[in-house]
Amino acid sequence: MDIQWYPGHMKKTRDLISQNYKLVDLIIELLDARAPSSSLxxxxxxxLGNKKRIYILNKADLADEEVNRLWLNYYSEEKKDIILMNSRDGSTKELLNLIDKVTAPMQEEMKKKGRKPRPVRMMILGVPNVGKSSLINRLAGRASAKTGDRPGVTRGKQWVRLGNNLELFDTPGILWPKFEESTEGLHLALVGSIRDEILDRQTLAYNLVGIVRKLYPGALGKRYGIEEVGEDIEVMDRIGQARGALLPGKMIDYDRISRILIDEFRSGMLGRISLERPDNKGVEAAL
Known part of the structure; x- marks a missing residue:
């Protein structure tokens, strides 16, 4: 599935990051736990060069628990600071503790040089709709940034003060001009990082059926009360019939059932599903 999306505001965001990253001590990069490789x-x-980074596998409650552990092990072996988080209702204590740990040497260095202590300055980055604004709200303890379920809700730039010791520079979500692998665009589209308005939803839903059947056999049958036999399009037809997504003459309403499948995957109603694993990262075998 070939998807390319790099509108003008993303070029502006890239420039914004380039112009301001030297102001911060630490980068917090959010990845979608369902597709960590594609959302990197x-x-x-x-x-950013060698700027110190903390990685967050966000929306971890929507991803396969065992696969989450595999990703943690994978990044830990690469000596990267990484944690799991669900920014909507999860605790931020682990993140704050990790920030303290990572920035302690910086603070100590300032003391040695006789500098007046100042708040640690961070920049938060990620693809669209990965949960940056919701995380900021959790950290700040208030509705400090506009949030929504659509990519690109947060615009412009802003500093968010997080208590007395932290300042965070927020940026809009950003993609890159060209996806090297077709699965990158597919996975980012499935998790909601690309605007639905530019997507072929029916093709997206058809690919989703194939991926879920390959990686989590039985999940669709359990959710929709159908038999998972035959071709993917036959399974999609049965889901349409089970959900009453029918046009006159009992024809399948593919637009409607595509929306149902995509929405229920994104909300976790199909179960905890990971699109990528660290041993293959792209799950081409599922397509």
């Missing part, structure tokens, strides 16, 4: 933005390495 390659342009950040070019923009």
């Amino acid at each position: 933005n390659p342009i950040f390495d070019d923009l």
Whole structure:
């Protein structure tokens, strides 16, 4: 599934990051726990160099618990600071403790040089709709940034003060100009990081059926009370019949059933599903 999306405001966001990253001590990069490889933005390495980073596998409650552990082990072996989080209702204590740990040497260095202590400055980055604004709200303890379920809700730039010791520079979500692998665009579309308005929902839903059947056999049958036999399109037809997504003449309403499938995957109603594993990252075998 070939998807390319890099509107003008993303070029502005890239410039915003490039112009301001030197102001911060630490980068917090959010990844979608269901697709950690695809949501790891390659342009950040070019923009940020060796700036210290903390990675958050966000929306971890929607991803396969065992696969979450595999990803934690994978990044830990690469000596990267990483935690799991559900920013909507999860605790931020682990993140705050990790921030303290990572920035302690910086603070100690300032003391040695006789500098007046100042708040740790951080920049939060990620693809669209990965949960940055919701995380900021959790950290700040108030509705400090507009949030929503659509990519690109947060615009412009803003500093958010988090208590006396932390300041956070928020940026809009950003993608990159061209996806190297077709699965990157597919997975980002499935998790909601690309605007639905530019997508072929029916093709997206058809691919979703194939992926779920391959990685989590029985999940669709359990959710919709159908038999998972035959071709993917036959399974999709049965789901349409089970949900009453029918046009006149009892024809399947593919637009409606596509919306149902995508929405229920994103909300976790199909179960805890991970699209990627660290041993293959792209799950091409599922397509």
